[in-house]
Amino acid sequence: MEWKTRRLASASVAVAAATALVAGCASGDGGSTSGASGDTLTLWTHNAGNSAELDVVKKIISDFNSSQDTYKVKLQAFPQNDYNSSVVAAASARKLPCLLDVDGPNVANWAWGGYLAPIDVADSEVPLSDQLPSTVGRYQNKVYGFGFYDVALTHFARKSVLKEHGIRIPTIEKPWTRAEFDAALAKLKESGKFDYPLEMGTGGSGEWWSYAYSPQLQSFGGDLMDRDGYEAASGTLDSEKSVEWATWFRSLVSKGYISKKSGADPNKDFLAGKSAIQWDGSWNAAKNADKLGDDLAIIPPVDFGNGPKIGGASWQWAMSSSCSNKEGAQAWLKFSRQNKYFVDYAKATGTLPATDTAAQQIDGYEPGGKFNDLVEFARKFAEVRPVTPAYPYVSTEFEKAAKDILAGADPKDALGRAAKDIDTNLKTNNYYAG
Structure with a gap:
């Protein structure tokens, strides 16, 4: 079944609201229906009201843009309360950006709905196998997203x-x-x-x-x-x-x-x-x-x-299925998977680092640290919510x-x-x- 014929399972998005949001999305950085304009890729995040986490996102984008001259990533931030409905509306209008974040429990729904494409970050600095299982978004045995942190x-x-x-x-x-x-x-x-x-x-x-x-x-x-x-x-x-x-x-x-x-x-x-x-x-x-x-x-x-x-499972980074420059999108995703950014996220947000290597570099989360039990809770007791659209x-x-x-x-x-x-x-x- 083609993605555009499917319906989001959540009943919370009204047609009228979605129509209004489509108009708003069309005028933003994501004006291209492919999520990319040449070698410039648009990235959406839910962190408009969270300056600490948004600053980390900005840093990764700046570092990536400075590290090479093939691709450029442009940021568009939304308030969290508006974010999911904005994505749904943009998907309906074929105006999703190339890169976007997604709350972990929604990965299966967005993948099934055709919003997301599988990603390949196998040759990144941080292997997916090093992460807490709850921080990797999978659906039907494919990886669709990864996060830098979890909470417990x-x-x-x-x-x-x-x-x-x-x-x-x-x-x-x-x-x-x-x-x-x-x-x-x-x-x-x-x-x-x-x-x-x-x-x-x-x-x-x-x-x-x-x-x-x-x-x-x-x-x-x-x-x-x-x-x-x-x-x-x-x-x-x-x-x-x-x-x-x-x-x-x-x-x-x-x-x-x-x-x-x-x-x-x-x-x-x-x-x-x-x-x-x-x-x-x-x-x-x-x-x-x-x-x-x-x-x-x-x-x-x-x-x-x-x-x-x-x-x-918490927020994760993903690539849209409609992105016309998937090579560039995956280049940003792979670049972001450096240990220093896992550390930056956890320090800025007070969340649990997604890898043991990062945890060892954060005061209190290292083995024996006063917050290390929280990491152990996530490792031993975490249950992902049902992995279904x-x-x-x-x-x-x-x-x-x-x-x-x-x-x-x-x-x-x-x-x-x-x-x-x-x-x-x-x-x-x-x-x-x-």
């Missing part, structure tokens, strides 16, 4: 608070069990010292819900869908183990352990002592360490019965169901509805075959 979910707490309440500080080798975790929350609640014993970031939206909570679902023994062929959610998302997770998830609200909708800055609330334990990301590790020093506990995910789990739709349905459950919906009914809707989407799209 973790529990943050104060060691002094846990000690005061007789709560064991878990380790990678011996994480909390469900029983231990529930008992800890009960003790912290009973103390009356916190607005909520646990901060789970329930005020967030979008991909946070699948990223933050589906690993807990997986640790219970459930999943977002059947990964054997990716042809059904029924029987998996609404399975007994998935319902068990959802019932527990809802109990966190009913027992007063978490807020049904947390505040605008959950990490700030944690640092202010409003919560005792926070389920958060590695991006706040340095800030928390600066504030709490040696009192900060970086805690692995809970083992709810099927091993500790966290989400894997259906994923954006799956994620949207899971978010709806999880929010309904926290609001009081019957867990089995909410998950059952989501599973049926996902199955319908799969069938409508011929199970994303081809």
Whole structure:
């Protein structure tokens, strides 16, 4: 099936909005329908509002342009909230740039939709085999993208608070069990010292819900869908183990352990002592360490019965299928794969370096460093979200169901509805075959 006849699985992009965005994209640097004008290639990134990461992108582009006189890369940055819809609209109008970044869970959808072309970076300075598996985007046994970093979910707490309440500080080798975790929350609640014993970031939206909570679902023994062929959610998302997770998830609200909708800055609330334990990301590790020093506990995910789990995959670089200068695009991709840029990204963004070599050059992330456990979490516990073009739709349905459950919906009914809707989407799209 030709790429232009396919539809993005996500239901979040409206036709009217896409039409408006096409007009906007056509007037930008990506005016060529091929993504290149002669030997000048356009690059799109989602980092318009993230100056630290954008500066690294600019540095790589500047270094590449100065290193040779065959190709020139031009940058166009978008705000993250607008980025995905801009790409979808541009793809519909055949106006994608040659180079673009893509959120890891969307790689399969964009590859299936014909937005992306496979890449070959085999002779780069940093081999793909040296990277954390979650930082390489594959679909149907082909590489479509790679990232310079990942992030890891973790529990943050104060060691002094846990000690005061007789709560064991878990380790990678011996994480909390469900029983231990529930008992800890009960003790912290009973103390009356916190607005909520646990901060789970329930005020967030979008991909946070699948990223933050589906690993807990997986640790219970459930999943977002059947990964054997990716042809059904029924029987998996609404399975007994998935319902068990959802019932527990809802109990966190009913027992007063978490807020049904947390505040605008959950990490700030944690640092202010409003919560005792926070389920958060590695991006706040340095800030928390600066504030709490040696009192900060970086805690692995809970083992709810099927091993500790966290989400894997972050932003990755890719090449569009419509690029008329793929040789130039791959030259930039290969050039970017230098160890120094892996280091630059991690230092600028506070993320986990995608290679061990880079980690050894970043204070705190080297073996034995105060943040090295986060790298180990990513290596040992990370589960990529379902590698299927259906994923954006799956994620949207899971978010709806999880929010309904926290609001009081019957867990089995909410998950059952989501599973049926996902199955319908799969069938409508011929199970994303081809």
